[in-house]
Amino acid sequence: RIYPLMRVTLTTSDGASVTVSRQLTKHSGFIEKAITDMAVDDNAVPLSAVAVDVDDATLKLVIEWLTEHRDDALPYPEKTDEERRADDIPAWDQAFVQKWDTKEDQQQTLYAVITAADKLDIKGLLDMTCKTLANKINGKTVEEMREILQLECDFTEEELAEIRKENAWCEN
Amino acid sequence: RLVSAARQNADNDEEEEKEVDMTMSLNPDIPSIDNLTIDGEYRDYFPILALPKHIQDLVFSFLPIMDRLALAGVNKNLYKIESESKYYVEELAIVEIPFIGASLSPMAEYAVKNYKHSIVLFENKSYSSDFIRRIAHNASIGTLRIIARDSHSQSNMNTSF
Numbered sequence: 001r002i003y004p005l006m007r008v009t010l011t012t013s014d015g016a017s018v019t020v021s022r023q024l025t026k027h028s029g030f031i032e033k034a035i036t037d038m039a040v041d042d043n044a045v046p047l048s049a050v051a052v053d054v055d056d057a058t059l060k061l062v063i064e065w066l067t068e069h070r071d072d073a074l075p076y077p078e079k080t081d082e083e084r085r086a087d088d089i090p091a092w093d094q095a096f097v098q099k100w101d102t103k104e105d106q107q108q109t110l111y112a113v114i115t116a117a118d119k120l121d122i123k124g125l126l127d128m129t130c131k132t133l134a135n136k137i138n139g140k141t142v143e144e145m146r147e148i149l150q151l152e153c154d155f156t157e158e159e160l161a162e163i164r165k166e167n168a169w170c171e172n
Numbered sequence: 173r174l175v176s177a178a179r180q181n182a183d184n185d186e187e188e189e190k191e192v193d194m195t196m197s198l199n200p201d202i203p204s205i206d207n208l209t210i211d212g213e214y215r216d217y218f219p220i221l222a223l224p225k226h227i228q229d230l231v232f233s234f235l236p237i238m239d240r241l242a243l244a245g246v247n248k249n250l251y252k253i254e255s256e257s258k259y260y261v262e263e264l265a266i267v268e269i270p271f272i273g274a275s276l277s278p279m280a281e282y283a284v285k286n287y288k289h290s291i292v293l294f295e296n297k298s299y300s301s302d303f304i305r306r307i308a309h310n311a312s313i314g315t316l317r318i319i320a321r322d323s324h325s326q327s328n329m330n331t332s333f
Contacts, residue, residue, distance in 0.1 A: 139239065151250070154248050
């Protein structure tokens with residue numbers, strides 16, 4: 001039973017507090033569990049605060065996404081062994097990411113939103129942001145991947161030869 | 173952010189700055205979230221190794237096979253993560269074809285057109301079967317289709333990985 005008018009106050013890791021509708025928080029497994037654990041009357045308005053380990057700026061983005069996705073089906077469809085793809089991000093979500101995933105931002109916000117979606121257990125947002133990350137890597141050469149991820153090659157010559165042998169089929 | 177705070181605290185003495193840098197990153201493979209280099213240049217990168225394992229697995233699961241294997245070739249950490257992470261594809265075709273210059277033969281074109289995931293082997297090159305083992309080990313594949321040029325019949329292997 002969800003009471004759409006019921007509101008939940010969230011306190012952020014940097015001391016801010018935001019009050020949002022239960023219609024949004026029902027998509028967060030973490031917040032729903034916190035409310036259930038409190039065992040308060042579902043009609044209580046507002047609830048006592050739920051502390052989230054997310055900073056204010058990131059939480060604002062999460063709330064913006066949740067507001068757009070408030071009517072998404074619940075529970076979030078369980079992932080099966082079916083094929084997975086990253087090219088099916090909805091247009092609104094793509095535009096939402098483009099607003100803050102800029103060159104100047106250097107993917108720090110993407111990192112923050114991915115970890116926030118994980119901590120708050122918002123499966124739709126976690127999937128979408130991980131697909132966004134996969135799309136950054138998709139189609140790049142190994143060298144370009146090293147550049148994007150700032151990782152050094154630490155294989156020995158022998159190991160590199162072994163990997164080349166393993167991947168010979170996908171090289172020209 | 174930690175690094176920049178530490179950098180502010182450290183004075184210009186080079187020795188001291190080196191010491192600070194060493195204590196900052198216990199695992200040199202995990203980049204800090206601070207994307208500023210020492211000389212103040214911006215770097216655009218994503219700290220993938222700083223993510224929890226289950227999120228890394230999720231990212232890998234959204235990548236096509238070739239990109240996954242390329243990512244595994246980036247460094248040892250990613251190689252290990254990739255080898256433990258599951259594949260999600262419905263069908264995989266392995267096709268052996270004669271090598272005709274740089275262009276794809278009709279057979280390879282057929283495979284590429286008809287199967288979303290196809291691996292093309294050229295007859296005159298030798299291959300290690302390790303990659304098939306590697307994919308099969310973690311794969312969730314409905315059908316693995318192997319089309320060898322000499323055998324006109326196609327062999328299908330329905331797998332239950």
